[in-house]
Amino acid sequence: MLLATGLLLTGCGVAGGNAETADKAGSVPGDRASTSSNTGNTGTGNDTVSVDTEAQKAQETQEVIPQDIPGLGRSTRAEIPSETTQAVVVTGTDEDSSDSSLQVYERDPVAGWTPVTDPWPAHNAKRGWTEDHSQGDLRSPIGVFTLTDAGGLFDDPGTKLTYDQGPAFTASGDGFDGEPLEGSFDYVVAINYNRVPGTTPLDWTRPLGMEKGGGIWIHVDHDGPTQACVSIHRDRMRELLLLLDPEKRPVVVMGDAESLSR
Structure with missing residues (x-):
């Protein structure tokens, strides 16, 4: 239970193109x-x-001209591993905004990247985004991170990711806007920022050191900004869990629109 509380304080919100063809x-x-x-x-x-x-x-x-993911610049695209064929793209509206959108893409060897979902409304950290995240800065880290592990208070909905279910995912308290956090961790996907892949999202190991934060997840939205996580509607969260496939080496590409365009 102490572990879940620690994650709440570091990672999550607590008050305080279709392929085009050539002629x-x-x-x-x-x-x-x-x-x-x-x-x-x-x-x-x-x-x-x-x-x-x-x-x-x-x-x-x-x-057939292989398509790139819209909005991503050369530097960002270069961070996506060559073996990855599934990308969750989280695009913030502004460097200092907590509003963003999430869309899932998959890569075909011929057609390139194509969307497999519509853009979904999302939230990120209260103060926006940063390329140098530290614990308590209330910003979400910019970058490309692998996705390997999931969990939640609810039973596994059928995801292909490793799933850890249990009461330690209970969320309580209020968010920055006074909204209840209850249910926020019913479903989560761990973002492999400063954590050991292949472990439960509750694992507290921080390879970069505690000062670099951690416990950053994609989780159920509570209608407000987060500490550093990304959140989407409960139904969309369940859909995401069913889409993610470890054989496709999924990653999350996240940041404000300007940073991702570089």
């Missing part, structure tokens, strides 16, 4: 070169060139 290259083949009727020839050099051109055009196929 087919080339156009409809034109007429073949004709021969003079009085020469008696059945073919010429021009005939050979025309036949070769027609054959080349017939073999050309429609080119």
Whole structure:
């Protein structure tokens, strides 16, 4: 129970494009070169060139341009592991805002990244975002982090992630806007920021040191800003748990829109 309280104080809110295709290259083949009727020839050099051109055009196929995730700049895209084919993108409206949106994308080897959900309303930390998160700064860390472990007060809804269920996920108290926090941890996904992947979200190990914070989750929204977590509506949280697949090496890409565009 002390562990759950610690997480509440560090990580979560407590008062205090479809692929586009290119046009087919080339156009409809034109007429073949004709021969003079009085020469008696059945073919010429021009005939050979025309036949070769027609054959080349017939073999050309429609080119598919792999799509990137909208809004992500080169530096952000480079942080996504090459083996990752599932990305949860959390985009903050402003560096100092607690309002954001969450959308899930998957990568096809040919078509590239395509959305598999609509954008969902979300909250992040009360003071917005930071590239140098520290405990108690009331900002969510910017970056790309793996997603390997889940849990909650409620039973496993059927996620493919490792799931830890138990009463330690009970949330209590009020948020920054006076809203009740009860139910916030009914479902959670641990964000692998300053934690050991492959452990329960309740694990308190902090490889970067306690001063760098931790216990940062995606969890059920309580209609207000968080300490550092990302929160979405309960139904969307359940949907996210059912979507996440460890075989797709899922990551969360999170930050304000300007930072993610770099």
